Amino acid sequence: MKRRILSLPIITVLSFTFLFLSSLTTNLAAQDKLGWVGPVYTELSQSLTKGFTSYYKKKYGRSVDITFIRPGGWPVCLDKVRAWGNKPDADIFLGAGAPAHELLKQEGRIVPYKPKDWDKVPADWHGMKVKDAGHLWTCFAPWIVTNLYNQKVLKKLRLPAPKTWDDLLNPIYRGSVVHTLPYASGTMHEAVEILLQSRGEKEGWKYLRLLAAQLDRFSTGSTDTTHITSRGEVPIGMAQPQMNAMVARRDGYPVSDLLPDQTILVPEAVALLKNAPNEKVGKIFLDWLFSMDGQKHVLQGGYFAARNDISFAKWEKEGVTMASHAKKALGADSFWSLDVGFIEYDLELAAKRWDEVNRFYEYEIYRKWGKLKSSLYLIEEVEEEIRVAKSQKMSVGKAEKKIKEARKLFEYDGDYAAARLAAAKARALLVSP
Amino acid sequence: MSRGNLFLAGLLWIVIAILVIYPLSFLVIESFKISGSDNFGISNYIEFFKDAYYLKTFANTLALSAAVLITTTIFGVPLAYILARYRQRGKTILTALTLLPIVLPAFAGVFAFIIFFGKYGTLNLVLMEIGLIEKPVNFIYGFHGLVFIQSLHMLPFIVLSLSAGFTNIDPSFEEAAEVEGASGFWRFITVSLPLCAPTYLAGGVIVFLWPFTDWLTPLILGQVDFLPSVAYINIAYHFTDLHRKYMGIVAVVVSSVVCIFLFLLARRWVEKRKYTGLSKGTTSEGRIIEPGPVMKIWAYIYMIFIAVLVLLIPIVLGLSSFSRRWVFEPLPTYWTLDNYRVILTETPLLIKNSFLFSGVALAFGVIFGLPAAYIIVRTKVPGKNALDFIITLMLAFPGMAVGVSYLLAFWENIPLATHWIIMPLALFARRLPYFLRMAHSSYLQLDISLEEASEVSGAGKIRTFMSISLPLLLKGVLVGVVMFFIMAFQEISTAIFLYRGGWETMPIGIYLNWHRGMEFGIAAAMAFLMIVITFVLLLIISRVSGNVLRAAWGSDNK
Numbered sequence: 005m006k007r008r009i010l011s012l013p014i015i016t017v018l019s020f021t022f023l024f025l026s027s028l029t030t031n032l033a034a035q036d037k038l039g040w041v042g043p044v045y046t047e048l049s050q051s052l053t054k055g056f057t058s059y060y061k062k063k064y065g066r067s068v069d070i071t072f073i074r075p076g077g078w079p080v081c082l083d084k085v086r087a088w089g090n091k092p093d094a095d096i097f098l099g100a101g102a103p104a105h106e107l108l109k110q111e112g113r114i115v116p117y118k119p120k121d122w123d124k125v126p127a128d129w130h131g132m133k134v135k136d137a138g139h140l141w142t143c144f145a146p147w148i149v150t151n152l153y154n155q156k157v158l159k160k161l162r163l164p165a166p167k168t169w170d171d172l173l174n175p176i177y178r179g180s181v182v183h184t185l186p187y188a189s190g191t192m193h194e195a196v197e198i199l200l201q202s203r204g205e206k207e208g209w210k211y212l213r214l215l216a217a218q219l220d221r222f223s224t225g226s227t228d229t230t231h232i233t234s235r236g237e238v239p240i241g242m243a244q245p246q247m248n249a250m251v252a253r254r255d256g257y258p259v260s261d262l263l264p265d266q267t268i269l270v271p272e273a274v275a276l277l278k279n280a281p282n283e284k285v286g287k288i289f290l291d292w293l294f295s296m297d298g299q300k301h302v303l304q305g306g307y308f309a310a311r312n313d314i315s316f317a318k319w320e321k322e323g324v325t326m327a328s329h330a331k332k333a334l335g336a337d338s339f340w341s342l343d344v345g346f347i348e349y350d351l352e353l354a355a356k357r358w359d360e361v362n363r364f365y366e367y368e369i370y371r372k373w374g375k376l377k378s379s380l381y382l383i384e385e386v387e388e389e390i391r392v393a394k395s396q397k398m399s400v401g402k403a404e405k406k407i408k409e410a411r412k413l414f415e416y417d418g419d420y421a422a423a424r425l426a427a428a429k430a431r432a433l434l435v436s437p
Numbered sequence: 438m439s440r441g442n443l444f445l446a447g448l449l450w451i452v453i454a455i456l457v458i459y460p461l462s463f464l465v466i467e468s469f470k471i472s473g474s475d476n477f478g479i480s481n482y483i484e485f486f487k488d489a490y491y492l493k494t495f496a497n498t499l500a501l502s503a504a505v506l507i508t509t510t511i512f513g514v515p516l517a518y519i520l521a522r523y524r525q526r527g528k529t530i531l532t533a534l535t536l537l538p539i540v541l542p543a544f545a546g547v548f549a550f551i552i553f554f555g556k557y558g559t560l561n562l563v564l565m566e567i568g569l570i571e572k573p574v575n576f577i578y579g580f581h582g583l584v585f586i587q588s589l590h591m592l593p594f595i596v597l598s599l600s601a602g603f604t605n606i607d608p609s610f611e612e613a614a615e616v617e618g619a620s621g622f623w624r625f626i627t628v629s630l631p632l633c634a635p636t637y638l639a640g641g642v643i644v645f646l647w648p649f650t651d652w653l654t655p656l657i658l659g660q661v662d663f664l665p666s667v668a669y670i671n672i673a674y675h676f677t678d679l680h681r682k683y684m685g686i687v688a689v690v691v692s693s694v695v696c697i698f699l700f701l702l703a704r705r706w707v708e709k710r711k712y713t714g715l716s717k718g719t720t721s722e723g724r725i726i727e728p729g730p731v732m733k734i735w736a737y738i739y740m741i742f743i744a745v746l747v748l749l750i751p752i753v754l755g756l757s758s759f760s761r762r763w764v765f766e767p768l769p770t771y772w773t774l775d776n777y778r779v780i781l782t783e784t785p786l787l788i789k790n791s792f793l794f795s796g797v798a799l800a801f802g803v804i805f806g807l808p809a810a811y812i813i814v815r816t817k818v819p820g821k822n823a824l825d826f827i828i829t830l831m832l833a834f835p836g837m838a839v840g841v842s843y844l845l846a847f848w849e850n851i852p853l854a855t856h857w858i859i860m861p862l863a864l865f866a867r868r869l870p871y872f873l874r875m876a877h878s879s880y881l882q883l884d885i886s887l888e889e890a891s892e893v894s895g896a897g898k899i900r901t902f903m904s905i906s907l908p909l910l911l912k913g914v915l916v917g918v919v920m921f922f923i924m925a926f927q928e929i930s931t932a933i934f935l936y937r938g939g940w941e942t943m944p945i946g947i948y949l950n951w952h953r954g955m956e957f958g959i960a961a962a963m964a965f966l967m968i969v970i971t972f973v974l975l976l977i978i979s980r981v982s983g984n985v986l987r988a989a990w991g992s993d994n995k
Contacts, residue, residue: 039938046949046950046956047956071938071939072938073937073938074949075673076673076674079674080673080674083674083675093937093938094938156765157557161572187674187675188674221578221659221660222659222661223659224656224657224659224661228659231957232659234764235551235555235556235557235558235764236555236556236557236764236765237555237556237557237578255761255762256761256762256771257762257764258765359678371490
């Protein structure tokens with residue numbers, strides 16, 4: 005009896021080991037391979053894997069083994085490609101917007117390839133580039149930088165949905181906003197760029213400082229933001245890819261897109277990596293991706309399709325389940341018929357300074373977040389005291405001047421300690437001018 | 438001294454040199470590199486200790502460690518006392534439940550608690566429904582949540598070490614105190630607790646070190662200003678920014694040094710202060726008390742309270758693994774098998790990888806661990822204590838340190854990291870002490886005269902080992918084998934740095950599905966599957982060893 009008990013687990017463990025050892029080796033035999041690296045969501049990668057493997061099998065009579073590496077948001081993916089140097093571990097850079105691909109282009113990490121239906125993707129839209137004229141990268145899934153909010157929770161808190169960027173600074177939303185750091189997410193980085201480019205650097209950073217004081221906390225990535233907002237932990241999630249709301253709604257979460265007044269297009273693009281180990285299969289994949297079949301799998305994977313000759317209504321009839329969700333989310337029959345307010349976006353500037361912007365945000369806002377908040381809260385308290393004093397017809401001239409100085413120190417200089425000190429002085433001046 | 442033993446020890450030392458000393462020295466060297474030049478220097482360390490942000494994370498980590506230690510102690514003392522002293526029905530099962538977190542992956546608990554304690558999770562919804570609260574309460578996002586989750590995960594270590602202490606106290610000490618007129622409570626404070634101090638410290642140090650190694654829980658809760666999380670972000674998010682990478686490595690080295698220093702300090706202190714009663718004839722069970730009815734009820738309530746908290750993890754994960762979306766409702770309303778379909782049909786690779794890597798690591802562990810235990814217990818080979826010491830030290834090393842150092846060391850000169858064998862090798866190095874300690878203690882219990890008799894009768898050393906020692910060691914070794922396998926199976930801190938496309942294990946799959954995709958259900962299904970596998974393995978050890986306490990502890994309470 006004892007012996008049987010003893011031998012059972014050993015046999016189990018060992019047999020499992022051998023079983024898996026042997027199955028691993030057989031799997032590696034004679035198969036075409038394809039490697040992707042990029043920040044796209046699992047759902048898209050799964051849909052594309054499914055679509056492409058069955059297409060490949062049908063067309064070439066062979067199976068293709070796809071590996072997908074997604075170490076993080078696009079900055080992290082880009083870093084991964086850089087770390088590989090001249091021997092990339094993947095063939096295709098799948099996903100990320102123009103800034104990422106412009107960087108890949110500048111660093112010479114991608115090579116041109118013109119997929120078969122390349123002409124079906126518009127060259128630009130509302131002044132924003134959708135594909136590279138030299139065939140280095142092409143958009144396969146366009147979207148717009150939006151914000152996300154949880155209708156159920158906002159209703160519970162009796163708050164209206166914020167419509168513009170400036171609405172988000174309204175004190176009623178304090179503690180109800182969440183976003184991540186620009187280094188962790190390309191979308192957040194894009195949101196920061198939108199604010200910097202539309203308002204100018206000085207006003208842009210001022211806005212970001214004030215917004216940081218509204219945050220409940222920082223999330224660790226833009227998917228994390230989607231989660232937190234969908235689950236209602238924090239009702240407003242900033243810097244979200246437009247299709248996240250569509251997918252979350254399909255899954256039953258009470259969330260909605262919040263198209264801000266100023267935004268940009270992110271032409272989620274694809275490119276062939278230089279020295280790709282499976283270049284041939286990579287090119288077949290690119291051709292397929294822009295075919296009608298490929299584009300349908302893009303939509304089924306929760307992203308909007310990029311071709312300009314498609315209609316969601318038609319696809320709906322053909323049984324593409326996501327088409328009805330897309331139609332509802334966009335309120336249009338194809339992505340390109342959307343009506344939005346774009347800013348004038350300087351892609352070159354964005355590509356050039358992306359590291360610098362990330363760093364500045366992290367060091368000047370994120371790392372000083374505690375000081376930032378306590379400084380701003382004090383300024384606001386003193387401002388309120390001055391307002392009350394003024395309404396009681398007291399002389400507040402000196403204090404008012406000092407508190408304005410405090411605000412300037414906070415908003416434009418980002419010197420939170422000095423701003424706090426100035427606010428304290430203003431309060432003292434209020435008591436004994 | 439036989440030449441064979443020396444040869445064997447030499448082999449073991451070579452393995453240690455290649456798999457432990459070589460990579461870890463790489464880590465230290467890297468931390469002294471100055472970015473933008475080929476020079477070395479201590480400037481990274483100076484920057485680290487001058488930078489207000491890094492100092493803050495260091496202070497935060499210390500505060501968290503202290504808070505976790507205090508919380509586990511407050512909750513652990515009564516629990517350990519009940520477990521060690523009271524005679525109660527159903528104690529075994531309650532004990533097993535309270536100790537379960539030791540073998541559960543730490544991140545599984547976080548996911549479960551997010552679902553249950555989240556702002557629109559079950560508890561808040563129920564409280565709002567019955568009108569106790571107006572607005573949802575933030576139970577877990579923040580420092581307090583971290584303390585709660587980490588404390589629950591580490592509670593078993595305190596309970597085990599304290600209850601071992603209570604059991605070992607010679608009853609005559611306490612009886613003497615009672616004869617002298619000390620009341621129950623006073624006797625407990627002045628006699629029982631101080632006598633437990635050494636064993637408490639052994640568990641306490643492991644608890645205290647946990648916040649210095651756990652990067653994932655703070656990351657999931659969005660509280661990243663802690664040393665290991667900052668190190669992870671610096672290394673994993675900024676790996677081409679060399680300076681950031683070096684600073685991350687400095688953070689890893691600093692936490693490793695803190696861990697090792699405290700670990701050694703505690704070890705020394707414990708060895709110096711081991712209390713030994715002079716009396717003979719104490720029962721091995723220690724003193725057993727038949728509690729009064731009121732105490733008995735309180736003891737039950739308390740044990741059940743802890744057990745329920747622990748049970749929440751598998752229950753919540755189990756429920757959400759059969760549902761796609763579970764929020765804004767106390768229990769899931771949409772049921773599906775889709776999550777399991779996905780993990781079993783579309784990504785069986787992860788399950789395969791987990792078994793493969795842990796299995797191969799286990800094979801390495803046994804091949805290395807048995808001779809190592811033999812050398813340490815049975816021979817007088819010079820340097821055997823150092824061997825024991827280094828292997829035990831791996832207990833204190835943060836997993837991240839192992840992962841990063843392997844990546845650095847086995848990339849260019851010895852390009853092991855391009856082959857999947859690096860995964861089991863790293864798991865093997867990281868989890869080695871678990872197997873060794875079991876093999877070690879079984880060797881100690883094996884009477885040497887049996888082996889001597891065999892050798893006298895003419896059997897060689899190897900034959901003696903195969904036909905005498907091994908069968909007798911088997912029970913203890915088997916517990917070690919299963920423990921090793923469980924611990925390797927749930928490893929993530931090391932593996933996350935080493936995996937490449939196609940090498941993902943289940944813990945990595947859980948992390949990626951949750952953190953990088955919207956697939957909470959799939960992550961929950963994987964976590965639940967892991968818990969089931971772990972549970973089955975635990976069941977096997979408890980059948981074999983007959984002692985759940987020891988099985989979960991995985992060593993001899995040294």
